[in-house]
Amino acid sequence: MIRVExxxxxxxxxxxxxxxxxxxxxxxxxxxxxxxxxxKTVFLKCLLGLFEPEAGRxxxxxxxxxxxxxxAKSDLREEMGMxxxxxxxxxxxxxxxxxxxxxxxxxxxKKADMLERVNExxxxxxxxxxxxxxxxxxxxxxxKRVAIARAIVNKPKYLFCDEPNSGxxxxxxxxxxxxxxxxxxxxxxxxxxxxxxxxxxxxxxEKIVFLQKGNLAWQGDSNEIFKTDNKxxxxxxxxxDLFKKIRDIQNxxxxx
Amino acid sequence: MKYLSDIGSxxxxxxxxxxxxxxxxxxRELIFKEIDELIINSLGIVAFISFFVGGxxxxxxxxxxxNPLIPKYLVGYATRQxxxxxxxxxxxxxxxxxxxxxxxxxxIGSMRVTEQIDALEVMGINPLNYLVxxxxxxxxxxxxxxxxxxxxxxxxxxxxxxxxxxxxxxxFITGLQEDFIPFHVLYAFIKTTLFAFILATVPSWQGFYxxxxxxxxxxxxxxxxxxxxxxxxxxxxxxxxxxxx
Numbered sequence: 001m002i003r004v005e006x007x008x009x010x011x012x013x014x015x016x017x018x019x020x021x022x023x024x025x026x027x028x029x030x031x032x033x034x035x036x037x038x039x040k041t042v043f044l045k046c047l048l049g050l051f052e053p054e055a056g057r058x059x060x061x062x063x064x065x066x067x068x069x070x071x072a073k074s075d076l077r078e079e080m081g082m083x084x085x086x087x088x089x090x091x092x093x094x095x096x097x098x099x100x101x102x103x104x105x106x107x108x109x110k111k112a113d114m115l116e117r118v119n120e121x122x123x124x125x126x127x128x129x130x131x132x133x134x135x136x137x138x139x140x141x142x143x144k145r146v147a148i149a150r151a152i153v154n155k156p157k158y159l160f161c162d163e164p165n166s167g168x169x170x171x172x173x174x175x176x177x178x179x180x181x182x183x184x185x186x187x188x189x190x191x192x193x194x195x196x197x198x199x200x201x202x203x204x205x206e207k208i209v210f211l212q213k214g215n216l217a218w219q220g221d222s223n224e225i226f227k228t229d230n231k232x233x234x235x236x237x238x239x240x241d242l243f244k245k246i247r248d249i250q251n252x253x254x255x256x
Numbered sequence: 257m258k259y260l261s262d263i264g265s266x267x268x269x270x271x272x273x274x275x276x277x278x279x280x281x282x283x284r285e286l287i288f289k290e291i292d293e294l295i296i297n298s299l300g301i302v303a304f305i306s307f308f309v310g311g312x313x314x315x316x317x318x319x320x321x322x323n324p325l326i327p328k329y330l331v332g333y334a335t336r337q338x339x340x341x342x343x344x345x346x347x348x349x350x351x352x353x354x355x356x357x358x359x360x361x362x363x364i365g366s367m368r369v370t371e372q373i374d375a376l377e378v379m380g381i382n383p384l385n386y387l388v389x390x391x392x393x394x395x396x397x398x399x400x401x402x403x404x405x406x407x408x409x410x411x412x413x414x415x416x417x418x419x420x421x422x423x424x425x426x427x428f429i430t431g432l433q434e435d436f437i438p439f440h441v442l443y444a445f446i447k448t449t450l451f452a453f454i455l456a457t458v459p460s461w462q463g464f465y466x467x468x469x470x471x472x473x474x475x476x477x478x479x480x481x482x483x484x485x486x487x488x489x490x491x492x493x494x495x496x497x498x499x500x501x
Contacts, residue, residue, distance in 0.1 A: 048378050070276060077380030088371040102379055105279055160378075 001026050007056030016042045018214040027188045029181050029204045034211035044194045081151030083161040087143040089135040096131040102154040121149040141172040159191040177203045266461050276382035290394035306405040310412030313338045318422030328423040332431020335413035344405040345444045346492050349451040353484035357459040361480035364463030365473035391456040398452035399445050447495045451488050458484045
């Protein structure tokens with residue numbers, strides 16, 4: 001579990017995060033949603049320890065990241081897996097080397113054992129016969145799956161995903177969402193996903209944190225989000241024509 | 257004010273580069289890769305430039321000796337002094353600031369743009385140690401490049417002088433041996449080692465702390481060349497003043 005207490009983050013005179021407090025539960029897909037510029041990425045980078053908040057605490061299980069020294073932070077990061085928006089695969093390495101990278105850095109396993117684990121996680125994300133290909137030789141959807149495989153190869157306790165389905169077609173996006181949710185349940189890890197995709201919210205939003213201009217405007221789950229009367233949330237949810245039409249049809253059915 | 261903050265960030269980068277070391281087996285592999293990319297891959301261009309510039313130095317010197325009282329061995333002497341003292345260590349380093357420097361800045365800058373550096377950091381790896389330290393170690397071999405440059409510069413001078421009928425082989429070789437001060441070679445290696453450190457760290461700093469996209473990677477590469485060259489020239493002046501004045 002990750003607990004966030006009153007965190008503030010500014011860049012110069014821009015106050016980006018204005019006292020956010022929430023909890024991300026273990027074994028659940030926790031979503032951070034909000035419009036572009038709402039502070040989602042800054043929030044995620046604070047959770048990862050890439051940005052240092054000016055005030056507030058981020059507590060992993062029972063230890064605040066602010067109280068950790070460099071070695072403790074490094075140890076914590078070994079328990080984290082991260083799927084970046086663009087995949088962030090290493091261009092100079094092939095798929096096998098990319099996925100094996102965290103194992104090579106932190107485990108004392110033999111190469112054959114590492115290779116076995118790599119093939120196991122590649123199979124888990126439904127990727128086969130791509131081991132010797134380079135990231136530039138595979139599609140965007142496959143790159144995302146490789147990134148997920150790399151993130152879970154070290155059996156992390158925490159999985160973070162920044163816009164995991166951006167730039168993907170709707171079908172592949174749903175596949176990626178479902179894959180992340182299955183992995184979260186299977187390995188009982190704390191997953192935090194940064195997204196503005198309403199399909200993801202509907203599909204896998206077990207806990208949703210809605211950010212608006214750096215404030216936590218609402219939190220709940222994927223059922224509650226469609227029932228809330230919070231205007232900021234409804235404006236966000238029904239900004240898409242598809243969802244507006246669904247709402248209108250539902251309203252007509254209720255009246256009929 | 258910005259310059260002060262840049263200087264500060266450069267020295268902080270150096271401090272972080274030598275902290276939280278990466279796993280030895282991984283870093284050893286990276287060092288060999290960097291030796292291949294930075295040292296071995298530079299040998300071709302260094303050999304080509306050194307040979308022909310050495311030849312040009314010999315021809316220019318020979319063409320400017322009109323006075324019959326000036327001995328012909330001066331061509332060999334001037335070629336040796338020019339190549340050993342300045343051309344090989346300093347000007348090859350400035351050329352390398354373009355070749356190696358642009359490569360280092362653009363490769364690290366591209367990793368920054370595509371979040372690969374963030375990925376390293378999130379995995380608990382010190383990205384500066386992982387990316388910059390192997391380059392510093394690889395460039396400890398840079399003086400060998402300069403030895404090759406010195407040798408080929410002098411060979412180029414000999415070929416141009418002898419086959420261009422500017423002087424005889426014996427006179428050229430006499431010139432090479434005339435008034436030879438071994439400390440000059442040591443001086444060349446001392447400054448080459450300092451240039452190697454600048455070549456490894458300044459382009460890395462430019463790439464690591466760049467912000468933006470592909471256009472900024474290009475700008476960072478240009479800045480890297482400018483700053484590396486400026487620092488090499490300044491270091492050359494200071495070292496020459498201290499060791500030869």
